[in-house]
Structure formats: C-alpha cells, structure tokens
Amino acid sequence: MSSAPAQIGVTGLAVMGRNLARNLARNGFRVAVHNRSKGRTDALVEEFGHEGEFVPADDLPALVQALEQPRKIIIMVKAGEPTDAVIDELVPLLDQGDIVVDAGNAHFADTRRRENALKEKGLHFVGSGVSGGEEGALNGPSIMPGGSPESYAALEPMLTKISAHVNGEPCCVHVGPDGAGHFVKMLHNGIEYADMQLIAESYDLLRHVLGLSAAETADVFRDWNSGDLESFLIEITAEVLSQVDESTGQPFVDVVLDQAEQKGTGRWTVQVALDLGIPVSGMAEAVFGRSLSGDVVRREAAAGVLPGPADTKADVDRAAFIEDVRHALYASKLVAYAQGFDAIRAASEQYGWDIDLGAMAKIWRGGCIIRAVFLDRIKEAYDRDPNLPSLLVDDYFKEAVANGQEAWRRVVATAASVGVPAPGFSAALSYYDGLRAERLPAALIQGLRDLFGAHTYRRVDRDGAFHLDWSGDRKEHSA
Numbered sequence: 001m002s003s004a005p006a007q008i009g010v011t012g013l014a015v016m017g018r019n020l021a022r023n024l025a026r027n028g029f030r031v032a033v034h035n036r037s038k039g040r041t042d043a044l045v046e047e048f049g050h051e052g053e054f055v056p057a058d059d060l061p062a063l064v065q066a067l068e069q070p071r072k073i074i075i076m077v078k079a080g081e082p083t084d085a086v087i088d089e090l091v092p093l094l095d096q097g098d099i100v101v102d103a104g105n106a107h108f109a110d111t112r113r114r115e116n117a118l119k120e121k122g123l124h125f126v127g128s129g130v131s132g133g134e135e136g137a138l139n140g141p142s143i144m145p146g147g148s149p150e151s152y153a154a155l156e157p158m159l160t161k162i163s164a165h166v167n168g169e170p171c172c173v174h175v176g177p178d179g180a181g182h183f184v185k186m187l188h189n190g191i192e193y194a195d196m197q198l199i200a201e202s203y204d205l206l207r208h209v210l211g212l213s214a215a216e217t218a219d220v221f222r223d224w225n226s227g228d229l230e231s232f233l234i235e236i237t238a239e240v241l242s243q244v245d246e247s248t249g250q251p252f253v254d255v256v257l258d259q260a261e262q263k264g265t266g267r268w269t270v271q272v273a274l275d276l277g278i279p280v281s282g283m284a285e286a287v288f289g290r291s292l293s294g295d296v297v298r299r300e301a302a303a304g305v306l307p308g309p310a311d312t313k314a315d316v317d318r319a320a321f322i323e324d325v326r327h328a329l330y331a332s333k334l335v336a337y338a339q340g341f342d343a344i345r346a347a348s349e350q351y352g353w354d355i356d357l358g359a360m361a362k363i364w365r366g367g368c369i370i371r372a373v374f375l376d377r378i379k380e381a382y383d384r385d386p387n388l389p390s391l392l393v394d395d396y397f398k399e400a401v402a403n404g405q406e407a408w409r410r411v412v413a414t415a416a417s418v419g420v421p422a423p424g425f426s427a428a429l430s431y432y433d434g435l436r437a438e439r440l441p442a443a444l445i446q447g448l449r450d451l452f453g454a455h456t457y458r459r460v461d462r463d464g465a466f467h468l469d470w471s472g473d474r475k476e477h478s479a
C-alpha cells in the first residue's frame with residue numbers, strides 16, 4: 001500500500017477489473033482501486049497487495065481523492081446502465097482535463113453519447129475495448145482505445161505497457177476518435193462468435209460423419225493448431241474436448257447443456273452491420289445458431305419428430321474428410337474475417353474514424369480471444385494495399401480459398417446430405433459464390449419490385465432509372 005497519489009484508478013474489480021488493476025500494479029504503476037461492494041477491494045489488496053502499489057478506496061470520492069491530476073480512471077463494470085450509474089456518480093467529483101476510460105464491452109453508440117456528454121463538462125471520455133478475458137487482463141490483453149488523440153497520448157505509456165506484445169510490439173493502438181475503439185471491440189467479438197460457430201460445426205461433423213469420440217476430435221484440433229489454423233480458439237477447443245467430467249467419467253462436452261448463451265456483443269455486431277448494409281453472414285449465423293440452441297420449446301417439439309435424410313451415413317475416407325473439414329474451416333474463417341473488416345471499413349467511412357485496418361489485425365495478434373497466426377497475413381494484405389476492397393481478393397487469401405474450395409464444397413454437400421446443420425460453412429460458401437458471381441439474380445428482384453410497387457430499376461446498358469408499365473402497354477419509361 002502507498003500514501004503517494006495514485007497514477008491511475010480502476011473502479012469495478014470483478015474478473016476483468018481486478019486483473020487489469022493487478023497488471024497495472026505489476027508493471028510498476030501506483031493504482032487506486034475501488035468496487036461498489038467493498039469486499040472485492042479488500043480481497044484484492046489482501047490477496048495481491050504484494051504484487052505492487054495499490055491504494056484502496058472505499059467509495060468513489062475516496063478514489064478521486066487518491067489520484068494525481070489530471071486523473072485517469074478506468075471503469076470496468078457491467079455494460080449498460082451500471083456504466084452510466086458509475087459515470088453519473090463520478091463526473092461531479094472530477095475536474096476539467098480528467099480522463100474517464102470505459103474499458104467494458106459498451107455499445108459504441110453509448111460511448112459516443114457519453115463522450116459528448118463529458119466533453120460538455122470539460123472531461124475526456126475514452127471508450128476502450130479490452131480483450132483477453134481473465135488471463136489476458138492480467139498478463140497482457142489486446143487494447144482498442146477510441147476517444148481523442150490527446151486522451152490517448154496521456155494514456156499510451158500505461159496502456160501499451162500492460163498490453164500483450166507480439167515481436168516486441170504492443171497489441172494496443174489508438175483505433176480512432178469517438179466510439180471507434182468500442183466499435184472495433186464489438187467487431188472483434190462478432191468475429192469471435194463466427195470463429196466459435198465454425199469450430200463447433202467442424203467438431204459436429206467429425207463426430208457425426210466419422211463417428212469420432214470427443215477425445216479423438218481433441219486430437220484433430222490439436223493437430224490443426226499448427227500451420228494456417230494456429231490460434232487460441234483452436235488450442236482451447238482441444239483442451240475443452242479432451243476434458244473428462246469428474247462425476248460421470250463422460251467427456252465434459254457431453255455433459256454440458258447444448259444451449260449457448262450470449263451477452264450481446266455478437267447480436268450488436270449483426271444489428272449494426274444491417275444498418276451499415278454490410279453482409280456479415282458468418283456472424284449472423286453464429287448469433288442465430290446460439291438463439292436456435294436456446295430455443296428449447298421449438299427444439300423439443302421438433303426433435304425426433306421432423307424427419308431427416310433417409311441415409312445419415314456418408315461414404316468418406318477418414319483422413320480425407322478430416323482434411324476437407326480443415327480446409328472448409330479455414331476458408332469459412334477467412335470469409336468471416338473479410339466480412340468483419342468490411343464492416344470496420346464501412347463504419348470508419350460513415351463516422352469519419354480513419355481506422356487503419358492493418359493496425360487492427362496487428363493488435364489482434366496477441367492478447368485477445370481471436371489471436372491467431374494468420375492475422376499476420378491480414379496485416380500484410382493491408383500493407384500491400386490499404387484500400388483493398390475485400391480481403392478475399394488479396395493474392396494470399398485468394399489462393400488460400402482457391403486451394404480449399406473443392407474441399408469446402410464437399411463438406412457443405414456432405415453436411416446437407418447427412419442432415420448435420422452447418423449454417424456457418426454454408427453461409428460462408430454462399431457469400432463467396434455471391435461475391436465472385438459475374439451476375440446475380442438481384443436483377444429479377446428488381447423486376448419484381450418494379451412490377452408490384454413501381455420501385456424502378458436501372459439498366460446494364462444506359463444510365464438512369466426506369467419503370468415498365470406492367471399493367472398497361474409494358475413500355476419502358478424513364479423514371
């Protein structure tokens with residue numbers, strides 16, 4: 001404990017806040033710590049006080065009092081109303097120039113509202129994404145700060161020091177002004193959803209089509225965790241699949257209720273992408289997949305009642321099918337990332353954030369949940385062409401998908417023929433085929449819209465908007 005003013009404060013000492021405070025203290029910063037229920041503050045200081053300099057505060061006025069000026073305070077509480085409640089209590093205690101950082105999973109629209117409100121009072125507000133879960137917060141997360149460049153300049157030495165590092169480079173960069181940081185964190189989570197859905201589909205296919213045991217699927221994922229697919233999520237998939245339930249001796253995965261929960265960031269990603277007009281079908285299927293898993297009423301009504309295919313066996317070679325699924329997983333994952341980066345680009349344009357897409361791939365290489373070796377490839381793609389229209393048209397990714405596309409198609413076809421749901425794989429493949437199509441059936445949709453609602457259409461051979469007199473002489477008119 002120390003009586004000197006603290007350099008930074010953290011309020012909200014649950015899983016994330018506690019470990020972020022410890023990370024700061026371990027890195028030599030004097031940290032004032034506060035939590036609504038005092039027990040968490042006491043426990044932190046009692047258990048981990050020896051790790052660095054902590055200044056415990058019983059309430060927010062005491063936290064503010066404990067800090068050097070201009071103050072820097074990280075809020076790490078439940079997103080939504082709790083964050084507003086903390087801000088409302090904190091703001092009257094602060095002085096001009098103080099910096100409030102919300103490091104929770106806020107919706108970027110809330111962040112924009114909060115930043116504007118605090119700006120009117122002469123305060124700086126920084127919405128910052130933090131990813132890495134409990135372990136990342138302690139040992140080095142990926143940090144995605146938004147807010148003004150001046151606020152970031154004041155925070156940078158601390159944030160870059162406590163963040164994860166890859167090849168000596170911090171996984172923390174100023175994403176952009178305003179809500180840019182929380183937007184990018186939201187997209188990170190959307191990609192996390194898609195990635196996990198694709199991993200789950202791969203596992204399901206290996207078990208159903210090949211009849212592998214959970215332990216055997218763990219071996220497959222362990223094997224895949226080298227080369228292109230090497231990533232934290234693949235690594236922990238092998239760990240979860242090899243876990244045995246202590247009380248039953250069954251594979252852990254077989255005793256867990258098959259209803260995936262969600263706190264909201266995946267759903268927000270899809271909602272926001274709809275507004276931006278960017279197809280994020282991989283993420284949408286992942287959110288819907290979780291919704292379906294939790295829709296107990298309809299699942300119970302349909303399970304064992306709705307008929308599936310007559311033949312649920314596929315005549316496949318074990319090693320060849322495992323390799324096909326690996327290709328399908330990698331290709332579908334590339335589509336999910338391509339869609340995610342498209343959404344970031346679109347939001348950056350809409351809100352004037354000027355986000356460096358390559359830098360986002362760089363700060364996701366370490367610390368965060370979607371950390372993966374292939375993020376280097378994304379960084380390199382944007383280095384080659386910062387205005388790349390889609391990751392999928394970059395030479396490396398084009399070739400990676402081309403190498404795997406026949407396998408990808410076989411996997412989707414096998415899943416459909418044996419009746420194993422693979423919405424992530426199918427949606428990714430449909431997106432890929434849609435993107436590369438020279439002509440889409442959207443022309444027919446335009447015709448239908450014009451017939452029933454005089455919505456007009458454009459032509460391939462002339463500029464302008466047109467309408468056909470469908471119920472009259474069927475002559476075309478300029479609209």
Ligand SMILES: NC(=O)C1=CN([C@@H]2O[C@H](COP(=O)(O)OP(=O)(O)OC[C@H]3O[C@@H](n4cnc5c(N)ncnc54)[C@H](OP(=O)(O)O)[C@@H]3O)[C@@H](O)[C@H]2O)C=CC1
Binds near residue numbers: 105
């Ligand atoms: N868990 C994770 O892996 C990750 C979480 N996040 C985000 O980080 C933030 C913190 O997450 P996590 O550590 O899991 O904790 P929780 O989201 O479970 O939030 C618990 C914390 O919020 C405080 N709190 C809740 N309501 C209020 C309120 N009305 N006023 C003041 N404090 C309140 C609690 O205080 P009390 O102890 O008094 O109840 C406690 O400190 C969240 O926004 C979360 O989305 C981000 C990345 C990863």
Ligand SMILES: O=C(CO)[C@H](O)[C@H](O)COP(=O)(O)O
Binds near residue numbers: 105132189262266
């Ligand atoms: O932010 C995170 C990681 O970066 C959390 O782990 C994420 O919020 C988990 O989301 P959900 O509970 O919706 O699966």
